[in-house]
Amino acid sequence: MDKKEFRELIKYCFMKGKNTVEVKTWLDAEFPATATGKSTIKDSKFRRGEMSTEDGERSGCPKEVVTDKNI
Template structure:
């Protein structure tokens, strides 16, 4: 199961009022081969409690991707 579908299931558990333990138990029972870890579910619940209801994968902080351009190629060949 892809990450987006799993985020939707976690959101479903959250909206149904299940706590993280009950959500993990339900997800493990029905989706054993693809269920996420306890910390992933807790992190998702934290985001949901703060009002972030989007289930799409957002941008992540950290090192930006480098763009391959002619200028960058010329710099690397010098």
């Protein structure tokens, strides 16, 4: 599973009223080889009321795209 899918599962669990320990236990049981870490769940933005599963804007250098013009 990719990051976005795990975010959606974490969001679902928080909307169902589960706490971080319950979410981690459930993810470990369902996806033992690929479950996210405890800190990812603990620092989840869903606990703060944000409901977007997309990556937010970050400061810093933008990624450069290689195009025919750049080469």
